[in-house]
Amino acid sequence: MTRRIKETFVEATMLKILAVAVVTIAAASYAGHDAIVFGSFLNEQNAVVKRQQVIQSLELDATIEPVQIDRQTWYRVLAYHVSARDLLVKVRLEGFSDSWLLLESSRNTATAVNATRDRERSPPDSPVPSTGLAKLKRLNAAEASPLPKGRERIRRDDLEMYGDISYENRFFGKTGPSDQDKFHASVTFSPELYVRLRDQKSSFTFKPKFRGDSVDSRRNLVDIQDLSWVDVKDSIETRVGIRKDFWGVTETFHRVDIINQTDLVESFDGEDKLGQPMINLSFEGNWGTIDAYALLGFRERTFPGKNGRLRGPIPIDLNSAEYESGAKNWRMDFAIRWNQDFENTQLALSHFSGTSREPEFLSVVREGSPSLTPYYSVIEQTGIELLYIIGGMAVKLEAISRSGQGERFSAATAGFEYTQVGIFDTRLDLGWLMEINHDDRQRSSPIAVGTRLTFNDLYDSQILSGVLWNEDSGETNVFVEASRRIGGCCKLSLESLYFNGGLTTNGDNQMSEYIRDDDFVRLEFIYFLGS
Template identity: 30%
Template sequence: MASFDSRALLSLWLLGAQALANGVVDSSSVDIAATARAFAHEAPAAIGESDRFAPGFQAEADVSGDLGGTAYKLRLFGNWDAQDEERRYADIRQASLHWRRDGLSLGLGVGTFFWGVSETLNIVNVLNQSDLRQAVDGKDKLGQSFASVGLRLGSGELSLYYLPTFREREFPQRPSFGLPVSDSARFETSAKGGDIALRGLFYVGDLEAGLGYFNGIRRAPLLIRDSPVDTELKPFYIETENLLLDALYLVGDTILKLEAKTGRELDQGFFAANLGIEYPVYALPDAVQDLSLIAEYLMDDRDEQAETLGQNDLFVGLKTTFGDIGSSQFRGVISYDFESGANYADLSLKHRLNDWFRIETRALLFLNAGPGDTALYPVRDEDFIELKLHYSF
């Protein structure tokens, strides 16, 4: 199992409590949520019995501060599900130290990184393993061990990362891929860890651009069967080498976005890109603080070996902040596959009740996914609606 054990988490909790007692904490927060997830369909018979309704709870704690000129960050996450044992786990999302002097910085520990600018699928966000136990789209990430060296430039920053360990993807009962996923994975090479990444982030006028390089094990495995009669899928982790680009350009209030990467996998070259636009609309200034229309197109010439839920897809949607001083946020996106006609919708609503409580709900719906869509067809019965009641302090 890739999750961290309870003793490691307890040690970090004690470290955070000691830091708090010693007065070296700049900020801290705890978020506890009661959760309820309801699936639209029964679980596939192949994975066994699983109730369509699953209550549970989540907890997350953040602490950050300074220890003798060295900044530290600690973020712990835990989840408990009444139906799915694989969704009862804890993870260290962040436990890192950062030292900076003049333009040079050093980092060490466990971190969760985000690279990219797209609203839908971030194809250049390659460092962390996806946490499928939260949702099949993989937007939530697991902590990744790292060591980094950074150099601040006049109009940006250059960073080098060494990733000493590799975390396999965890597959819960639900979301399911139609068949059980084996705990025994295959790797293209015997090496597990020691990946290298390089990223430069630059600002020039209204342009923000990131250039990156990654060489190591691809985080998204291929799910294969050794023979047609196998009753389970086996994760196959391949080596990948990527050149990465993400860019954001402002044209007035309109935002143009691009994520692209090229490289080699399984001795073949590939290219993938996500091109998008975000257009702000301010139709009701008294009730709606901001309203933006979203359109993005994703292409990936790896076909069945693509890493995401789409490979020739158009995404359209909107996001808005409304209510009393922005107390509510809504985001809705629907996709359309130009090859298979399949699509899925991702809808979320967040509402702040007061300074301590907020409600969050999300619906992930898979529509018209036929056998011709190799990405969406395996998860066609994993539609769910989730409700969370958060208490933060």
């Protein structure tokens, strides 16, 4: 075993030990498996809404059972099924990702408060959360979906207010190549206002986001994540305003996700997005769902500043961005997407026409110093998403073909995720995932291998860990993500990335060549407002 491999192994082991310290196992072994639990709520009305979602979208006979846990009454939404273990994988992939198995012998570990089930009158039909690939049947977009477990809303008739405040600290192993600090702290405030109109078919949402960073001024943010009006009439849903809409099914790279611009300074993995002004019409029928988008205006990608970390050696000049379109950032873009659910398959086809969310860079010299200028081309992109379920395995594919940035190119991410439900006859679920990547623009692309450990406890504890390995460059990047709720008010999360630079044997630049000294651990504490 080489010294570099040993270092990678030791680093990965240390990161996993740290993740386990954040996520504590709170459940003993359980035998048997009879029910799927979809959520536990301190607010009984939230449980009623969740039950309606399960009944209407999955056609399962869901019930509500009040239980006493830690001297608090929780309302548990669950469905008993003879093949609960096999059904759980499909249920999670269809939008209920937090669901877990309630094993037969564990039902008595929590004291029942009231044996009478479903005492509540069901509210009007409520919407089902969208999945990573196919949007499930929308029953009535006017009713808000329930919040995560333990997170309640301040309610005044048809007005609801909630949100969260988070404190984040990033610890870097070394000082940056431009002498950047090793410690970066930030605070984020994300309130949300939801108004349901009296006709029960229209709603209004306002969700701003405010972020302040202690070191990098470019991480300071005032953004509108959601400022939208939604109206439902028969099989047509109209959404107007600033929104976020996600496309895709894979874990490592989201090839088809192009509606919103990436907020790169918020998260290095590109998962966080900026709000996009749009008009979105959704048509639903037996043939599937068609979403048509008119995207009003363009938002530029965010990049770290000179004091920021996880950046290249040449600064990016955000004040001199150039556009292929004469309308610049006022150009109207268009997109359309069709998706359909089959028995074990979810399929989506999409096309985007407009300004690329992924800029190219022009090298310029200003006042004797080199800098990079973002250049946004006009592109045409066609994409496909496929999710096929075989027992406990989910096979995933995202692929695109794009023109407008030089020669037409293709890129794809494909892989699988296999879930072992209730390992060792406990609540623990262990998922194994592997994805391969291809991009015509790159000499080689990384392979991702990872595991997802879900504790299925009341506190949503889970750990995702894995390795990105590039055979051609020898780079091996290790990542760990873990999270756990604290009571009904808070959440603690951990993220860590370790960059192993590998060997430069072909003269090409490596993917992480300029950030090899930016190994970091990020800790975030979130306090939910309205609980």
